[in-house]
Every structure is written in structure tokens, then in C-alpha cells.
Amino acid sequence: MDMTAERTDEYKSGSNLEKILRAGHFAVTGELGPPQGADAEVIHRKAQLLAGVVDAVNITDNQTAVARMSSIASGVLAMQDGLEPVIQMTCRDRNRLAMQSDLMGAYALGARNVLCLTGDHQSFGNHPTAKNVHDLDSIQLIQMVRRMRDEGVFQNGEQIKAGVPRFFIGGAINPFGDPFEFRPYRLAKKIAAGADFVQTQLIYDIPRFREFMKRVVDMGLHEKVYILAGVGPLKSSGMARYMRDQVPGMIVRDEYVDRMKGAIAGIPKEDKKARRKAWREMGIKICIEQIQEIMEIEGVAGIHIMAVEWEAAIKPIVEGAGLLPRPQVE
Amino acid sequence: MKYAADLLEQVGLERERVRMVNISSAMGAQFAELVTEMSEQLKGLGPSPLRVDD
Amino acid sequence: MIVGEQKTLDEIMGLLGDAHKVLVAGCGTCVTVSFAGGEKEVGILASQLRMRSKLEGHPMEVDEVTVQRQCEWEYIDPLAPRLGEYDVILSLACGIGVQAMNERFPDSITLPGVNTVFLGMPVEQGIWEERCQACGDCILGLTAGICPIARCSKQLLNGPCGGSQNGVCEVNPDIPCAWQLIWERAVKLGREEWLLEIQPPKDWSKSRDGGPRKIVRDDLRLADME
Numbered sequence: 191m192d193m194t195a196e197r198t199d200e201y202k203s204g205s206n207l208e209k210i211l212r213a214g215h216f217a218v219t220g221e222l223g224p225p226q227g228a229d230a231e232v233i234h235r236k237a238q239l240l241a242g243v244v245d246a247v248n249i250t251d252n253q254t255a256v257a258r259m260s261s262i263a264s265g266v267l268a269m270q271d272g273l274e275p276v277i278q279m280t281c282r283d284r285n286r287l288a289m290q291s292d293l294m295g296a297y298a299l300g301a302r303n304v305l306c307l308t309g310d311h312q313s314f315g316n317h318p319t320a321k322n323v324h325d326l327d328s329i330q331l332i333q334m335v336r337r338m339r340d341e342g343v344f345q346n347g348e349q350i351k352a353g354v355p356r357f358f359i360g361g362a363i364n365p366f367g368d369p370f371e372f373r374p375y376r377l378a379k380k381i382a383a384g385a386d387f388v389q390t391q392l393i394y395d396i397p398r399f400r401e402f403m404k405r406v407v408d409m410g411l412h413e414k415v416y417i418l419a420g421v422g423p424l425k426s427s428g429m430a431r432y433m434r435d436q437v438p439g440m441i442v443r444d445e446y447v448d449r450m451k452g453a454i455a456g457i458p459k460e461d462k463k464a465r466r467k468a469w470r471e472m473g474i475k476i477c478i479e480q481i482q483e484i485m486e487i488e489g490v491a492g493i494h495i496m497a498v499e500w501e502a503a504i505k506p507i508v509e510g511a512g513l514l515p516r517p518q519v520e
Numbered sequence: 521m522k523y524a525a526d527l528l529e530q531v532g533l534e535r536e537r538v539r540m541v542n543i544s545s546a547m548g549a550q551f552a553e554l555v556t557e558m559s560e561q562l563k564g565l566g567p568s569p570l571r572v573d574d
Numbered sequence: 575m576i577v578g579e580q581k582t583l584d585e586i587m588g589l590l591g592d593a594h595k596v597l598v599a600g601c602g603t604c605v606t607v608s609f610a611g612g613e614k615e616v617g618i619l620a621s622q623l624r625m626r627s628k629l630e631g632h633p634m635e636v637d638e639v640t641v642q643r644q645c646e647w648e649y650i651d652p653l654a655p656r657l658g659e660y661d662v663i664l665s666l667a668c669g670i671g672v673q674a675m676n677e678r679f680p681d682s683i684t685l686p687g688v689n690t691v692f693l694g695m696p697v698e699q700g701i702w703e704e705r706c707q708a709c710g711d712c713i714l715g716l717t718a719g720i721c722p723i724a725r726c727s728k729q730l731l732n733g734p735c736g737g738s739q740n741g742v743c744e745v746n747p748d749i750p751c752a753w754q755l756i757w758e759r760a761v762k763l764g765r766e767e768w769l770l771e772i773q774p775p776k777d778w779s780k781s782r783d784g785g786p787r788k789i790v791r792d793d794l795r796l797a798d799m800e
Binding site: 286309322325328330367368369376382438439 | 727729730731732734735737738740741742745746753754757758761769770772773776778
């Protein structure tokens with residue numbers, strides 16, 4: 191028997207991310223936001239900043255409900271630069287027909303990871319008068335993708351006729367959302383539905399994340415799913431404050447806001463360039479420290495770095511955290 | 521009261537044309553003062569455009 | 575009940591256009607209770623229309639009528655003889671009443687003066703909240719008596735999204751998170767297990783997605799069914 195084939199069959203999808211996690215490596219994923227336009231060069235430019243730095247990269251799906259280049263198309267473009275995409279798919283914009291159609295198309299084009307999301311409400315984006323879909327919720331989407339892969343059936347139970355899409359299935363979890371007591375159970379539901387890995391909301395409150403992980407570990411959930419902790423570099427004290435005070439579902443501890451504020455102490459307000467540099471250095475520094483702290487928490491299988499419109503920050507962060515070079519798994 | 525003033529404004533009339541005060545029957549002087557004040561205000565606004573046309 | 579909200583006077587004036595003779599027709603049921611289209615609102619709106627049209631230099635003749643229910647033939651049929659006099663009927667009923675009028679009186683034009691907003695209830699004097707989406711497949715028995723279809727901004731069936739914080743929805747701090755309410759009630763009742771099972775995708779064909787719906791009760795019909 192061909193050993194390679196046998197080995198591949200063991201994997202659910204055979205994606206690099208799956209192999210890295212299965213081999214027990216601490217995984218690193220990044221995020222790439224498609225442009226509000228049709229320029230493929232934007233994707234290539236961002237992808238080149240991430241190639242070789244992360245094991246896979248999330249391609250956001252009309253993030254914050256702003257119309258952007260499709261996550262699947264962007265993911266295929268990023269593959270040309272040697273990146274493995276995690277295709278994000280929200281329940282906001284598609285019904286079950288469109289989702290299955292896009293999943294089959296994405297698989298045919300080479301995508302192997304999918305992240306199933308509810309999606310930010312359209313009122314946050316640039317088309318607040320749009321009709322949302324939510325035909326399925328994120329847990330039902332996970333279940334549908336899992337049944338397509340493991341049972342070879344569509345959501346309606348009919349057999350898939352020509353080629354089963356075999357994805358490594360991801361979900362999102364928010365340890366900072368309420369009701370806090372329900373959050374570990376919601377993770378358990380995602381696992382039962384078929385999630386292979388989950389990525390968390392941005393963490394700026396490590397004690398609360400630690401408390402969440404303790405509950406997760408007590409329930410034994412970390413043995414059933416790979417948990418990637420979400421982090422991201424702050425860009426300025428204003429951004430830190432905004433995320434603390436304005437973004438629903440986020441908790442930012444004051445220490446981060448204060449440290450970002452402290453970063454520009456002594457720099458005159460007029461010297462915008464120096465302030466920006468000081469802020470960005472501090473943002474990266476804090477992020478590296480956070481990763482090192484999070485790596486010590488039981489049950490964490492990897493890190494997911496979200497640097498919104500700042501993809502260049504990812505390499506220094508991964509490097510600073512001692513996570514380069516990325517392991518090669520065959 | 522705000523509701524009534526809003527209704528007038530939607531129609532295209534000045535909201536100052538309507539006013540409500542709470543006053544006891546024992547406060548004759550204040551009542552007279554308020555009525556004078558209101559009628560001065562209405563004189564200032566001029567006759568209702570709805571009435572002029574009649 | 576059906577909760578409505580009167581359109582602005584500007585929009586109503588625009589709808590009426592150059593009509594000279596208008597009948598403002600209220601409804602004595604749901605929109606009366608939600609203070610949008612009952613006898614009182616008909617009277618106020620009719621006065622406003624008379625004043626405004628006069629100020630704008632093309633006075634309208636505006637009559638008023640309020641029937642007990644605009645959504646039943648027997649209550650609107652008595653209006654038939656007088657409708658011919660009017661250029662336009664402005665209905666302050668919900669969308670059902672407006673359509674009933676148009677359907678029953680095809681030679682008259684009935685326009686809507688009210689936006690039909692939702693199925694809900696007054697939670698206190700002056701405040702109404704949505705409670706039901708008429709999805710055709712009630713799941714309140716699984717959700718601690720609180721409907722996520724009507725009250726969750728994303729109609730989620732398996733728990734709160736990541737945007738729920740401090741009990742409120744990410745869309746607006748004035749919206750209580752339905753799943754927070756559901757969770758709290760389930761805990762209070764000791765029925766957390768209700769929320770731990772995966773709820774399968776909803777059958778939306780029973781909702782509006784299956785096309786306009788219809789209920790036929792042969793036991794109640796008067797036609798010869800035997």
C-alpha cells in the first residue's frame with residue numbers, strides 16, 4: 191500500500207493547519223483582509239508579508255459588514271503566493287444553498303480550511319439597509335460542513351454526487367461575550383457540531399481568558415478541539431480606548447490603554463511620525479508579551495494574530511515570540 | 521403639550537401658538553399676567569394664516 | 575397585537591398629491607391600542623391635513639370614519655355607498671386593513687397612512703416591543719419562553735453570538751440580548767439542558783419564505799364541504 195496515501199487518509203482535510211496541529215506544534219495563523227475593490231495586487235502584496243510566517247491565514251468575509259472582494263477569490267489569489275487560506279464564511283450573507291455552492295467551489299479551487307461565523311450585524315457596515323440572511327446559524331453551518339465531509343451529504347440529506355468537499359472546520363469563540371457561564375457550553379456545542387479548531391476573539395484580558403480556559407479544560411473540551419488564542423497589536427492609545435469602550439463583545443484591560451498612552455510620553459503632539467512609531471513599537475511589544483503569557487495557559491494549541499490593515503506587523507510579532515521558522519510537516 | 525406643539529409645527533404653524541400652564545384659582549394676578557403675556561406673544565406672531573384666508 | 579406607527583405628515587402629504595377630497599379611515603382594533611390609527615388619531619390627522627393643505631394653498635376636504643376592524647369584510651362593507659365621493663381614502667389601519675380596503679373596493683384608491691411595524695405588546699405606557707415574527711413553527715418551548723426569531727438580531731437558534739455583552743445586543747444598547755434572557759430564565763428554571771442540544775436548521779418554508787401562507791379550517795367553513 192502506498193504509505194503517503196494512507197497517511198493522507200488519516201487527515202480530515204490534509205490542510206497544512208491540520209497537519210501542524212495534529213503534529214503537536216504550536217500553530218500560528220494570521221489574518222488578511224480583502225480590499226474594497228477588484229485589485230488582485232492588494233492580496234498579493236499582503237500575502238507576501240505573511241508567506242512563511244504563518245501556517246495558514248484567515249481570509250475575512252465582508253468583514254464588519256463592508257462589501258469587499260470575496261473571501262474565496264482572495265484565498266485562491268493568496269494561494270498563488272504560497273499561503274494556505276482559512277476561508278471565512280458568515281451566515282449573514284448567504285443561505286444554505288449559496289453556502290454549499292461556495293463550499294464546493296472553494297474546495298475545487300484548492301481551499302482546505304473553512305471558518306464558520308455568524309457575522310457582524312449589517313448595521314455596523316457600509317450597507318446598513320441590507321437584508322440579512324441567517325438561514326443557518328454558525329453551529330448549524332459547522333454541522334453542515336461536517337456532514338458534507340464525513341457523510342458525503344448535503345444539508346437536505348441527499349448524497350453529494352461528484353466529489354466531497356473535505357474541509358478542516360473552524361469556529362470562533364468569544365470568551366469575553368456574555369453570558370460568560372454559557373460560553374464554554376457554546377464551545378461544547380460547536381465541538382459536537384463538528385468544529386476541529388476554534389479561534390478566539392481578540393484577547394486583551396488575560397485573567398478572564400485564563401478563567402475561561404480553566405472551565406474549558408475542566409470540561410475536557412481542549413482535548414476535543416484545537417483552541418487558537420486570538421491576539422492583535424494595538425496601533426495607538428486611541429484605538430485601545432475605542433476597543434475598550436465602543437466595541438461590543440470586547441474587554442480591554444486598562445493596563446493596555448495606559449501602556450499605549452505611556453508609549454508616547456515626552457513626544458510632542460506635532461511629531462506625528464514619532465508618535466506613530468512609538469505606538470506601533472509598543473503595540474508589537476505588548477502583543478509578543480501576550481503570546482508568551484498565553485502559551486503558558488493549559489489547553490491553548492496555537493495563536494491567531496489579527497492585525498487589521500497592518501499585515502506587516504505579523505512577522506515581527508511571530509519572530510519576537512520565538513515562533514519562527516514555522517515547522518514543515520509532511 | 522410638546523405633542524400638540526409638534527402637531528402644529530408639522531402643519532406649518534408656530535409651535536408658540538399653543539401653551540398650557542397649571543395655575544390655581546386663587547392666583548388671579550398671575551393668571552392675568554400669563555394671559556397678557558400669551559396675547560402679546562400671539563400679537564407678535566400675527567393672525568393665524570388659516571384665519572386670514574377666510 | 576399588530577403595532578403600527580403613523581407616517582410623517584410630510585410623507586402623507588406626498589402620497590395624497592393633488593387629491594381634493596379625502597376620507598381618513600381608522601381602525602378600532604390593534605392600531606387604536608397602539609395609538610397609531612384609531613378614532614383619536616383619525617381626528618388629529620384630519621385636522622392637520624385640513625390646516626396644512628389650506629396653508630399650502632390647495633385646501634382639501636377631509637372626512638373622517640373609524641370602523642371597528644378594517645381587516646374584516648363585514649366591518650368595511652357599510653363604507654361602500656359613500657366611497658365614490660372621494661379621490662382617495664387614507665387608511666390608518668395596518669397593512670392588512672389597507673389591502674382589505676383595496677381588495678373590497680377596487681374602484682377606489684386606498685393609501686397607507688401608517689407603517690405596520692411588528693407583532694408585539696406595550697411593555698409600559700408609551701413603549702411597545704416586538705415579540706413574534708409569525709414564523710409558523712413556534713419554538714418557544716425550547717427557548718425558555720423567549721423568542722430568538724423575533725428578539726435576536728440574527729435569529730440565532732443555538733445561543734448568543736460574540737456580540738452579546740452586559741446583557742445587551744451588539745446592534746444597539748437599547749436591545750436586550752435575547753439569548754442572555756433565555757439563558758438566565760433557563761438557569762432560573764433549572765432547565766439549562768434545553769440550551770445544550772444543537773437545534774437543527776429551521777424550516778423556513780413554514781415562515782414567509784414558503785410564500786404567502788394560508789390556513790383552511792374545513793370544520794369552520796360554511797360552504798358545502800360534505
